[in-house]
Structures are given as C-alpha cells and as structure tokens.
Amino acid sequence: MKVVLIGVGQAGGKLTQRLAQYDQKMGFGAVQGALAVNSAKADLRELDLDTVLVGQDRVKGHGVGGDNELGAEVMQSDATEVMDALDGRITAQAEAIFVVAGLGGGTGSGGVPVLARELNRVYQVPVYGLGVLPGRGEGAMYQANAGRSLKTLVREADATLLIDNDAWHTSGESMGEAFEKINQNIAQRVGLLFASGEAVEGVGESVVDSSEVINTLRSGGIATLGFASAAAAESAEENVNAVTSMTRKALLSNLSLPNAIEADSGLLVVAGQPESIPRKGVERARKWVEQETGSLQVRGGDFPLDSDRLAALILLGGVERSERVEEFLERAKEASKQTEEPDEDPAEKFHNDQLDDLI
Numbered sequence: 001m002k003v004v005l006i007g008v009g010q011a012g013g014k015l016t017q018r019l020a021q022y023d024q025k026m027g028f029g030a031v032q033g034a035l036a037v038n039s040a041k042a043d044l045r046e047l048d049l050d051t052v053l054v055g056q057d058r059v060k061g062h063g064v065g066g067d068n069e070l071g072a073e074v075m076q077s078d079a080t081e082v083m084d085a086l087d088g089r090i091t092a093q094a095e096a097i098f099v100v101a102g103l104g105g106g107t108g109s110g111g112v113p114v115l116a117r118e119l120n121r122v123y124q125v126p127v128y129g130l131g132v133l134p135g136r137g138e139g140a141m142y143q144a145n146a147g148r149s150l151k152t153l154v155r156e157a158d159a160t161l162l163i164d165n166d167a168w169h170t171s172g173e174s175m176g177e178a179f180e181k182i183n184q185n186i187a188q189r190v191g192l193l194f195a196s197g198e199a200v201e202g203v204g205e206s207v208v209d210s211s212e213v214i215n216t217l218r219s220g221g222i223a224t225l226g227f228a229s230a231a232a233a234e235s236a237e238e239n240v241n242a243v244t245s246m247t248r249k250a251l252l253s254n255l256s257l258p259n260a261i262e263a264d265s266g267l268l269v270v271a272g273q274p275e276s277i278p279r280k281g282v283e284r285a286r287k288w289v290e291q292e293t294g295s296l297q298v299r300g301g302d303f304p305l306d307s308d309r310l311a312a313l314i315l316l317g318g319v320e321r322s323e324r325v326e327e328f329l330e331r332a333k334e335a336s337k338q339t340e341e342p343d344e345d346p347a348e349k350f351h352n353d354q355l356d357d358l359i
C-alpha cells in the first residue's frame, strides 16, 4: 500500500522517521512521502525529514507544553501552510494518508484530529490515524489529553490504528527506555503492513493486496495490529504448525492494543518465502482468527518476502468495544476530572459527553 505519512508532535515525528527508514532499509517503497509538523522547533531539528513549524506566532517555536486545545488551535490556524507543504507529495499513486502522533501530549494530540479533518476534505484517499496511547504510568494530563484526542480522531479519521505504550513495556523499565523498543516494534509491524500489498513480480492469487488492508479498515473506528514470527522449514508442509502457533501468539499476546480481540473485521497476512507458506496452515489460522474475533470478515493472504523466517501480521478493524479501550476511556475520564472541574454525568460509554470533543 503506497502511503504518505505526516507526523505531528515529537512522538509523531520520531515514529514517522522510523517508519520511513524501515521502509527504505527493507527496500519496500511503500512510503511515498513523509513530513513532520510541530510547534517545537528543537524537536523538528532532530529529524531527517521535511518539516513544517506551526504556531510560531503563538508559542514562538517552543511547543504548546501539553496544552492540546492550543495544539488544535495552532494546527487550525496554520492548516494552509501544512496543506501547501503536502502539495505534490500526495501523488496519484498514494493509496492512503497516515497522520501519526502520541495522543497524550499537546501538539500531536490536538493537531492530528484537525489535520485528519482538513485532509479528508481535500483528498479522496482514506486518511488514517496512527495514534500512541499513554502508558498507565504516565500522568493525568497525558491520559486526559489522549481521551479527548482519541475521541475526536476516531470521528475525523477513516480509521485509527492504536498503539498502547504499555504493549511492550516490561516491569522495571522506564517509559523513556521503553520508547526505543516500542518505536522499533511499531516501525516493523506497521512497516510490514504498508508493504504487504505492494506489487511483486509473478505473484499468485493468494498474495494480499492493498485493497484488502483498506477493506479491513473500512468499518472505521479503532484498529489494532498483531505480529509474531518463527523460523521456517523449507517445505510448506512442515510449516503448518508454525503458521497456526505464530498466529495465536500474534493475536493473544502481541497486539498493539493488547486483548482488543473482539473485532468487526480482520486480515491475516503470512509473510515469508512463497514456497514455504502452507496454504492449509494459512486457511486454518484464518478460520481460527474468525472464531476468536467473532468476525465473519477475516481475510487472509500471503506476503512474499525473502527471509528464512515466517511472520504473521494480524490487522483487526472495529475493536472499539474491547475492554482495553473501555479501560483506557475510564482512565481518561478520571484524569479529566482531576485536571478539570468535576463532571457529574455518570455515563460510561465511548460516545458520551464526558470527554469533550477537541474540535
């Protein structure tokens, strides 16, 4: 899938750079363009990407200090500059645009929903969010910001792929130490998702194509991505168990939003040398994903990759009913009460007024 990436805020910029580098290193050619937008000049200077500084008149290049309402305002005021910088990058080949941000901060949190809305107005291709949720150990401001940002981004983007900062967090490790590992995990699995569906010479009909990624995300809402890999034996027959067991691992213990298994739609991609991918194993694993997710729309396909390993990539769409999302929204609502005036409305569901929309 040919994509254009726009990273907003510090985490958004870093992740966009990692994704572009991974795509280049692997020679996939899926990332067609990448841009970083921030209100903090110093964060942009560290990136090896084209950049746009927003909000200079309001914050003088110093960032919005975690104020995501201000983040949304500066993005709105400077939306024309950002859209101008994108001109010519979103070519006829681009199949999707991803706006990338840590949802707990200020610039990215406030800026991405605004940018998603602007992009959706102008471009025909789907606009997806790639959002990072703060870990449980991060402060109330991060949780509250992320709650409002997520709620608004889900409304404005065609779908939002979520990464939970606790997903690969091991005990004893600080959040800062964990970032490197998390970013690497994100670059690999999201990079493989972008690349699956790229045209490959002499492909068979079981090879996945970009429309399957787009169809899986068509239900909108929140999406998650699972990944696992295993050593491959040479013949496909010997790899049936490897495919089913790595599919189990990808879904049950390695989702970017852990335990968000109940889904509207799914896509299982098995990557590896084409002759080592067992048809029977992929079909068996795909059926198993259908049972586990309760979705009757689980697609399956191969991704030919020159590697001595096999990998399973599982994209799930429409996972917003999951406990993990509810648990996060509860946390965000509690944090909003702490950081703002108390709110007496006890409504508990996602589509309520307790977490105000940002825009």
Ligand SMILES: Nc1nc2c(ncn2[C@@H]2O[C@H](COP(=O)(O)OP(=O)(O)OP(=O)(O)O)[C@@H](O)[C@H]2O)c(=O)[nH]1
Residues within 6 Å of the ligand: 008, 009, 010, 011, 012, 014, 039, 040, 063, 064, 065, 066, 067, 101, 102, 103, 104, 105, 106, 107, 108, 109, 132, 133, 134, 135, 138, 142, 165, 175, 179, 180, 182, 183
């Ligand atoms: N996974 C990951 N998360 C990060 C990284 N850097 C920051 N975050 C998370 O992103 C949130 C903070 O967002 P930032 O991107 O730092 O903030 P910002 O958008 O630049 O906003 P301001 O600094 O307030 O202008 C927090 O929840 C962090 O946990 C990173 O490199 N990787």
